[in-house]
Amino acid sequence: MKRLAIILFLIPTIIWAQEPTGKEILEKIDKNMASKSTISTSKMLIHGARQTRTIEAKSWGMGDEKSFTEYLAPAREKGTKMLKLEDKLWIYSPGSDRTIQISGHMLKQSLMGSDLSYEDMMDNVKLLEDYDAGVIGSEIVNERDCWIVELQAKTAEVNYQIRKVWVDKVRYIPLKEELYAKSGKLLKRMELFDITKIGNRWYPKKIVFKDMLKKGDGTEFIIDEIEFDKEIPEYIFTKAALRK
Amino acid sequence: MLSLKLAWRNLVGAGLRTWLNVIVLAFVLFMMIWHYGLLDGWNQQANKDMQAWEVGNGQYWHQNYDPYDFFTLEESHAKIPEALNKATTDGIITPVLITQGSVYPDGRIQSMLLKGINPDQKVVAIPGTDLNTESEEIPVVIGRRMAKNCKLQEGDITTIRWRDVNGTFDAAEVKVVKVFNCNVPSVDAGQMYIHIKKVQEMMQAPDEATMFIIGEDFEMNETVSGWEYKDFDFLMTEMNEMMKMKKVGGSFMYVILMLLAMLAIFDTQVLSIFRRQKEIGTYIAMGMTRRQVVSLFTVEGAMHAILAVIFIAIFGTPLLIWLMSVGMSMPAGSDDMGIAIAETIYPVYGAGLIIGTSLLVFIITLIVSYLPARKISKMKPTDAIKGKIQ
Numbered sequence: 001m002k003r004l005a006i007i008l009f010l011i012p013t014i015i016w017a018q019e020p021t022g023k024e025i026l027e028k029i030d031k032n033m034a035s036k037s038t039i040s041t042s043k044m045l046i047h048g049a050r051q052t053r054t055i056e057a058k059s060w061g062m063g064d065e066k067s068f069t070e071y072l073a074p075a076r077e078k079g080t081k082m083l084k085l086e087d088k089l090w091i092y093s094p095g096s097d098r099t100i101q102i103s104g105h106m107l108k109q110s111l112m113g114s115d116l117s118y119e120d121m122m123d124n125v126k127l128l129e130d131y132d133a134g135v136i137g138s139e140i141v142n143e144r145d146c147w148i149v150e151l152q153a154k155t156a157e158v159n160y161q162i163r164k165v166w167v168d169k170v171r172y173i174p175l176k177e178e179l180y181a182k183s184g185k186l187l188k189r190m191e192l193f194d195i196t197k198i199g200n201r202w203y204p205k206k207i208v209f210k211d212m213l214k215k216g217d218g219t220e221f222i223i224d225e226i227e228f229d230k231e232i233p234e235y236i237f238t239k240a241a242l243r244k
Numbered sequence: 245m246l247s248l249k250l251a252w253r254n255l256v257g258a259g260l261r262t263w264l265n266v267i268v269l270a271f272v273l274f275m276m277i278w279h280y281g282l283l284d285g286w287n288q289q290a291n292k293d294m295q296a297w298e299v300g301n302g303q304y305w306h307q308n309y310d311p312y313d314f315f316t317l318e319e320s321h322a323k324i325p326e327a328l329n330k331a332t333t334d335g336i337i338t339p340v341l342i343t344q345g346s347v348y349p350d351g352r353i354q355s356m357l358l359k360g361i362n363p364d365q366k367v368v369a370i371p372g373t374d375l376n377t378e379s380e381e382i383p384v385v386i387g388r389r390m391a392k393n394c395k396l397q398e399g400d401i402t403t404i405r406w407r408d409v410n411g412t413f414d415a416a417e418v419k420v421v422k423v424f425n426c427n428v429p430s431v432d433a434g435q436m437y438i439h440i441k442k443v444q445e446m447m448q449a450p451d452e453a454t455m456f457i458i459g460e461d462f463e464m465n466e467t468v469s470g471w472e473y474k475d476f477d478f479l480m481t482e483m484n485e486m487m488k489m490k491k492v493g494g495s496f497m498y499v500i501l502m503l504l505a506m507l508a509i510f511d512t513q514v515l516s517i518f519r520r521q522k523e524i525g526t527y528i529a530m531g532m533t534r535r536q537v538v539s540l541f542t543v544e545g546a547m548h549a550i551l552a553v554i555f556i557a558i559f560g561t562p563l564l565i566w567l568m569s570v571g572m573s574m575p576a577g578s579d580d581m582g583i584a585i586a587e588t589i590y591p592v593y594g595a596g597l598i599i600g601t602s603l604l605v606f607i608i609t610l611i612v613s614y615l616p617a618r619k620i621s622k623m624k625p626t627d628a629i630k631g632k633i634q
Contacts, residue, residue: 103315110353156410156448181415187405213403213415215351 022133022149028172029165030128032201037062040226041072046114047217055112064126066237077112081242089118092242099242114219115211119159120188127151130158141166141175142193160187171195171202186212199228251544255551258516262548265508269552269605272501274560276601279494281564281591282572287487289427289586291480296369297428299479300457302464304328304337304471309454314357317344318409321452327468328456336462338365339453341443345406347418347436349394356390357435358406360443367459370431374422375439381419382442387432391423398423404436408448416446427586502605506612513545513616524620525627538617545613549606556602567591 020028038061046053056073067084071077079094089102107119127133131151139146151163162180167173173195179188188211192204203226210218235241255262295301309320324332324339331337341360346353363372370385377383381401386394396402398420405415418436426432444450456471458464464473517524527537571588 109355153412156408156412159407159411159413161412179413181405181413182408183414183416185403185415187413187415211353213348213351213405214353 019135020147022135022151023128025135025147025149025167025172026128026133029167029174032172033203034063035201035228037230037232038226038228039230039232041224043220043222043224044112044114045220045222046112047219048113049216053113060232060236062232062237068236068241083237083239083242084121085237089121090239090242097243099239115188115209115214115216116219120209127163130154131163136164138169139166144171144175145169146175168195168202173202173204188212189218198226201228248543251540251547254516254540254544255547258512261512262551265505265512265548266551266555268505268508269548269609270555270560272498272505273552273556273601273605274564275501276498276605277556277560277593277598278564278567278591279498280491280597280601281568281593282589283487283491283494284594284597285568285571285592286585286589287484288592289589290483290487293427293586294430294480294483295476297426298368298431298457299476300337300367301460301462302458302473302475303479304456304458304468304473306454307470307472309342314344317342317454321409321447321449321454322470323451324453325468325471328471331462332456335362335364335366336459337456338362338367338459339440340455340457341440341447341449341452342454343406343443343447345404345436347394348403348405349396349400350402354394355434356404358404358443358446359435359437360440361437362440367457368431369426370437371422371424372437372439375437377419377421379419379421381417382438383421384418385422385424385437386420387435388423388425389429389433390435391420393433396420396423406446408446410448414446502608506608509545509548509609509612510616512548513541513613516544517541517616517619521623524623534620534623538614538620541617541620542610542614545617546606546610548613549602549609552605553602564591564593568593 039059040061041056041058044055044057046055054074055071055077057069057071059067059069061067065086067082069082071080071082081092083090083092089107090099091102092099102118107117109118110116111118111121131153133149133151135147136150137148139148146166146168149165149167151165153161160179161182162184164178164180165174166176168175173192175192175195177190178186179190181187188209190210191208192206193208194205195202196205197203203223205223205226207221208218209221210216306320306322308316310316321341321343328337328339332339338361343358345356345358347356348354361370361372361375363375365372372385374385375383382404384404386396391397394402400420401417402420403415404418405413407413418438424432438446440453444452467473524537527540528534532540568591571590573588574585
């Protein structure tokens with residue numbers, strides 16, 4: 001009887017001990033997903049009101065700060081290149097043979113008609129640095145048991161004051177993320193599917209972005225191939241590479 | 245005097261040819277007066293409308309504000325300066341706080357400017373009183389063009405998204421409480437008006453403004469640090485420049501019409517001199533100098549212009565007055581070009597316009613009449629009297 005009492009007393013403590021903190025979850029996500037570099041080929045399916053457009057691209061990335069994307073299809077977009085260096089973004093258009101820097105209100109515009117804006121691409125947010133994370137519950141997402149982690153901005157200088165992330169309890173990969181306005185209105189939703197083991201990490205091969213204020217089925221981002229931690233020549237991340 | 249009488253008799257004697265020339269010249273003159281009057285009317289109306297709706301009697305801009313560069317908006321707002329505080333409280337000037345935002349009418353995204361105005365201001369004609377409406381959603385006032393572009397009507401509720409001064413996204417539901425009609429697209433297209441206090445709250449910029457619109461009773465007596473004064477003429481520069489361009493553009497048509505009319509006068513003169521050689525010889529034989537004969541033919545030609553002016557005075561004036569009273573209806577959508585234009589433009593004919601245009605036509609006719617008449621001075625009177633072709 002005494003032993004049973006001790007067990008009953010310890011159960012909440014054991015459960016408490018098993019539930020990681022928001023910070024720990026974010027650290028584990030980082031550990032799983034972060035890489036020195038990535039090289040990927042992908043498709044972006046933009047579901048419009050009348051039709052769906054598919055844009056194929058090859059991307060090179062170095063951490064969160066540097067990325068270079070070359071669009072491969074359709075013919076209209078072929079040869080268009082995009083270079084992101086920290087908080088600066090340039091686009092090269094082969095039609096006009098010109099490179100333009102996207103800044104100011106142009107950043108608010110949609111990326112090739114998708115639910116993503118250039119601004120979203122520039123979002124180099126450091127979740128651990130900019131947000132206080134707390135676990136607010138559990139939920140089943142895509143048949144996986146998830147922690148719901150709520151992120152509250154530490155400072156006023158972040159794009160989204162509130163974020164909610166649904167994180168797979170076993171694989172420590174986000175399966176859903178919601179971005180909220182300061183007023184609490186849901187602005188964007190991101191859902192991650194086809195979680196695949198690549199090397200020693202779990203990685204989503206399909207991400208669906210949805211601007212919740214806009215009508216439509218959102219934009220699907222499908223990764224066909226991805227390689228991690230490959231050497232990428234430094235010249236790729238230069239403006240000169242845009243015209244090559 | 246003799247040459248004038250003679251010229252008149254010769255002109256009348258030429259019959260239909262004279263009257264055809266006069267009618268063509270009168271038509272050109274009429275068109276020039278009417279068109280320039282229309283542009284002057286448009287200019288006056290646009291000036292009046294822009295003053296009433298947008299520019300007031302001048303403006304103070306935040307030193308970083310550039311209306312043609314939206315990038316400056318993030319950095320171009322500051323607390324209402326002390327020097328303008330009293331005038332703002334008295335309602336002599338009115339502050340406007342501007343930021344960028346997006347509106348999602350029926351799930352479509354559109355960029356726009358969010359403008360915070362004082363609902364009770366009387367400096368410009370934007371109807372702000374409806375912004376005091378009690379509503380769960382934020383009450384907004386929009387113009388006809390914005391309503392048309394976004395397919396919004398009074399009573400409609402839609403979502404807007406903006407970023408505060410820290411760059412944080414925020415969104416809220418707004419209710420269109422008033423759709424106003426105005427002739428100035430720059431206060432209407434792509435803009436949404438909200439209570440300035442609300443915009444200050446939304447932007448986290450309490451008591452701040454981007455610019456001030458100055459009313460009639462404001463006396464400009466000091467410079468305000470951090471703010472730049474823009475007078476009425478400066479604010480109207482673009483409109484005035486555009487009107488000048490329009491006048492120059494319109495002039496090409498009149499140059500062509502004038503060329504045709506002058507060609508007719510020139511031909512008439514050449515033909516007269518050719519056919520009236522015997523007459524020229526007789527004039528000289530009777531004692532007129534060559535110069536007097538050249539003058540006679542020049543006056544004959546120039547009289548076409550005088551007759552055209554008289555013709556316009558008799559037949560054109562009632563038509564011009566009638567056109568001034570009914571105005572000219574502009575086709576639907578003309579104001580979508582982004583310039584201030586009323587639904588009906590009423591021409592304005594100033595004395596300068598009428599006298600100037602008539603004088604211009606007269607001088608050109610005089611020159612064109614003189615050029616062929618110069619040939620007379622080279623004629624031999626003996627051959628001329630015999631009617632020999634020279």
